[in-house]
Amino acid sequence: MPSGREKLGGGEDLYRIGIDVGGTNTDAALLDSSLRPVHTVKVHTTRDVNEGIVESIRRLLAESGVNPARIRYAMLGTTHCTNAIVERKHLGKVGLIRIGAPATTSVPPLADWDDALKAAVGPHAYVVSGGYEYDGRAIVGLDEAQIAEVAGRMRGEVDAVAVCGVFSPVNGEQEKRAMQIVKAVLGDNTPVTLSHEIGSIGLLERENASLLNAALLNVIAGVVRGFEQALESFGIHAGVYICQNDGTLMRSDYALRYPILTIACGPTNSIRGAAHLSGLSDALVVDIGGTTTDIGVLAHGFPRQSSAAVEIGGVRTNFRMPDILSIGIGGGTIVRQDAAGGVTVGPDSVGYELLQRGRIFGGDTLTATDVAVKLGRHAWNGADTAGLDETVCRQADGIITSDIEDAIDRMKTSSDPVDVVLVGGGSILVADRLEGVARIVRPDHYDAANAIGAALGEVSGETERIYALDEMTYDEAMLDAKNHAVQQAVLAGAERDTVQVVFSEDIPLAYLPGNALLVKVKAAGRLA
Template structure:
């Protein structure tokens, strides 16, 4: 049933978030009010679930497809491709770092399965810069051309990574020109300074993964566009990034790595919008996991540590998320002889309605516990043979695990506001230790899809400046200007772009007056 009336004069936007258990979709109007939401099971062919969710959304809301102006998608495709080692493209790497970086070879900490998928073409060429942009070694263009000739016919994309290239981009850009001359003008090239920050190996890893995911994201974007066209929706298509903002579909086709972990981030942004809070902890409980993130000034707090994806260290921007194995489908086990109850970490996932005890199944789950203890009413629930003592013990474990996870994400001992979202939020009691208040906003079970639809577009810059060459104010102004330009490139309206995050860190281990500056800007579509 539609939650609000459709107006024939209004324009609308659709947000879709594909999770491991469910695919959620949400319809929002131009004032970002939630009109209708739909939840369907995620299918093995993810596009089928997306098509079904759009079909139900249009049918139930009685919306004219011509009124949809924007469509946003948050997807797990790229994450799953890395974790499962499937559908990855072959990538050639040219590292500009000889002789300074030859002691650690490219892909040194990658396991054999993903190395085999990427292919054998990884080379270390002369090049690289000092932290302040001075050249360590000049490029040897004949060497680059030789490496490109070796890659001919054997790679789908090329990644280029130079020492301190975020400070000086010239060598990477020149190598890109040579790659396209030798291989093909249309050969996809990932430049590391556009992907990661200062650390060489992590930035290199992220750039290779980005090249490997280009085929994956192409299928996602074109499949999404075809699905929309099939319903007569002629909308601008945007893909969700992992910092809580959007990018145009053509931008996503170049930078698929930026979609990694966008699901929890969408939930955080949706929670902020639905609750009206800008600073809080967001606890997103799904069918399999509980993801906890920190909301700072309306955006997810970013992780400052290196992030591992499928066992590979990277350092591009990622939300600071703590995940624990508690969800609506989490399996509860009891040993009556030893009076022991254990919870998870495994889950029945999307089979909850078939295997859960209250639905006539044979597996005791966290949802069964919540319904037995009166947290949630389910019509026709089969509760007579549920042991209340076991349920109370399981509930104490679930509550304790969530309280501990909240405590780990807090930055002080003071109680914090917690926004509860996700279909599994029925597991949580009305009070938790260390929590000031618990907010369960309307539409909390579709916060991820609503977060996908919100539609802010961001740009980010991270550079080291030498304050021997310019003043602090000049360095900050340059960084802000770069971040704004990146946001506009990604699809933001320049008139609405604002700086939402600024960090500057003096770097003691570098000579001279070195300053690392990070700036993020965001604006409306």
Template sequence: MSYRIGIDVGGTHTDAVLLDEKYQVISETKTPTTADVSTGIYKAMREVIGKSGVPREKIRYAMLGTTHCTNAIVERKRLNKVAVIRIGAPATLAVKPLVGVPDDLRSHLEKYVYIVRGGHEFDGREIAPLDVEHLYRIANEIKGKVDSVAITSVFSPVSKDHELKAAEIIREVLGSGVAISLSHEIGSIGLLERENATILNAAVVNVAKTAAEGFINALKAEGINAKVFFGQNDGTLMNVEYAIKYPILTISCGPTNSIRGASYLAQLSNALVVDVGGTTTDIGVLIHSFPRESSLAVEIGGVRTNFRMPDLVSIGLGGGTIIRIHQDGSFTIGPDSVGYKLPEKGMVFGGDTLTATDVVVALGKAKIGDPQKVAHLDKELLNRIYHQMVEMVEEAIDKMKTSADPVPVILVGGGSVLLPDKLKGASKVIRPDHFGVANAIGAAIAQVSGQVERVFALDELGREKTLELAKKMAIDEAIKAGANPETIEIVDMEDVPLAYLPGNAARVRVKAAGVLSAS
């Protein structure tokens, strides 16, 4: 019998589970998330192993859903020294790289920014030949000054040749120790958003590396020799090497882990998932057991990007949400939260801050802490507050639905005790066993995926052969990420005709997923 650990880091709690090879929960734990993230991970890991009594040598896999990279971007800390190279002169000189990036983040990233002649038109024709000499000058100029390079070429999802040649030159001069991020591997067509995503990816390579090494070393310190995987934001896993190359894919993996865990626990493949944490409630959509992806540009730390992200609505309601009662009898709910300090600041735990948790305990809807400490509160006012809390969630559910018909709703997350068993817009409300650690379960049971999204000219091979080629590319990506080739299936595919491009062009997106490779 082999076992696997799943750990997911949230804003308030770090959750951990230990599963057997049939994905049954052997032990689970919740510990407060720590300011440095890593300490909370190690504590949760030790607790869940200690509770299980499982021999450490039988734990073969460890999966981590982490906020390390998100935090680094938001806090502007621990970022790489990045060189930004755009291939697109003379066509793109009007708008420089990093336009629209917040000033405090730009100051970290704008020291080495270059625009080089080259790039392609939307139909694959060269705008200008690639300026190889300029690239060699840049490489020699940044040598020893940067440890990560972001390369973006105009319309590289159509033709990646100039990006690959530029990477070859940079690697030749700077050596293999410098990380290189290529935009055609990260974002979709829009230049500025794709460039931003690539720059952010380049900026958090060291953060991902440190997190990976720290996690591996913590496992070894516990006597565990497990294969390590990171959660990515499409609800699947990637191996350590892949995570260090594409760390930006870990951003927003927490909500997707919850969605995947909810699907597994409720045995539903199509539903709405309401994940209530300590700080926010995230609502996502399950389609064929995977999260629905957003079709919009997404902001990360104030930076507009266009790489794949889950389609989520987040509202400021969680177990630690602060409730303020005003002198005229009115009240406000959040959006701020006491977060991981709930056990010391919440009134039911002896603190002095009224939180959403205190409201449900005072109304007898949950058994947490000491109800006597909130018994003096005005029940009529609390009922009004509670009614508005529920309405906030029902409105968010309504936003995520694609029709007026009621749909199944799965409630997960430690804070889901805030919500009733009936919600408007829900055909049924399911609160499965182990709902409090659905995110860690989602990390532990996840498959490994590969995805390709690029523009193809269908006239070259014909539609059928082009789709087959895209499928093969997605399968190859899944194998690189750590999937067992024999188990890989195509789980999602779409092709959208692009009428404004010649050659009968289409944007093709294919995702393949399979179970972890044992080797």
């Protein structure tokens, strides 16, 4: 993070804006040069999410009175890419070249994709000769003529190309050569995604992630262009950064190459914001919004990453993702009473219609927010709780509390009580005490932790590789992995002199010959 106080020529402080687009609300935060929150706003997310972004910037400037010329950085966490995959809309046509014949022909590309998603990305998927063993030795040589031939079939049919080779995270040379051939056939401006830059070991999952990344290139280009135009329309000439799903940032030009890394950045922004606001570096973060409760783990100041393969829109992938548990509890969650007097909670929600449909606002739907206000958890000006049945509300509160306690227990690594940081506008639902929790921390600006997390200025890079220790020493393998992670952080926008390794892990692979070692390293540094 920046040290000291950044100044303009006249001695004025500089500021940064963080914006996080959620399913219900778009939150924006203005931070000063010491990363202290100056002002936050919350607006409804619109069908065209760019409209909500523009409105959040307008209100932030109008209410804070800050001169737009004093804003140096602007950060955006967005659901654009997630929505495009889930809704099967706005995806680009992608040509796939799998380098893996004859070893991988038994399972064709896109085998686990549904028909709608297959149709969205197009029919151009080919398997060509090549690939590597686990230790980087070639299985068979790359068939360059075959690659040129299938690239020719894609001419005029695809917007981008994805290249995925067997064990390419160990040795990426065949993928790089394939990219050169594709560009020679289709033109230098053809976007090419290389799988060893996206996912880890696991051919089909890495192939899926690479295809989705290539399909999202047009989506992220529109996001970046729209964000830059929105900033310029308000006279803001700032460095533009996009939030990654590991809780750090990447330059907009880096995001244009790796849009898949924005998937699930919302929960990680909340986790980073919670760490900053609470001062804790190790805790559980419970982020309660209008529709869901997202629970993540804060480890050494960063979100804990998932070790399992993750499905995105029904597609199994293995690129990095935060370890997040989501349950259907939020401020707009609907509470019902059946004919026998039983009470159920959710999982459906009124979402952004809370102020129209909630009972305390004159609506006809009992929500979790109504329950919290009735039980005195939160005072809402003008709210009318006289008509709410306290018995029903207490039953609903018991269900909500039990569900959240169970979810917290599932995310813990031991039975010991843990610290919990509560953030999000829906955190008013939670009582002051929870089973299995040592203490509950509700920091200032808790309802805008996601936008504040978006504005925090660390940039990261990481690597995950297999090394054969019969060819190099353990120290040489670790040094190579750490250098690669540092280089990735610099490419993403970090200042080299500030980059430090924040996580490293090495796992002996006993099932592979050659004394194999899997090394994972993450490095992070402040904005360049």
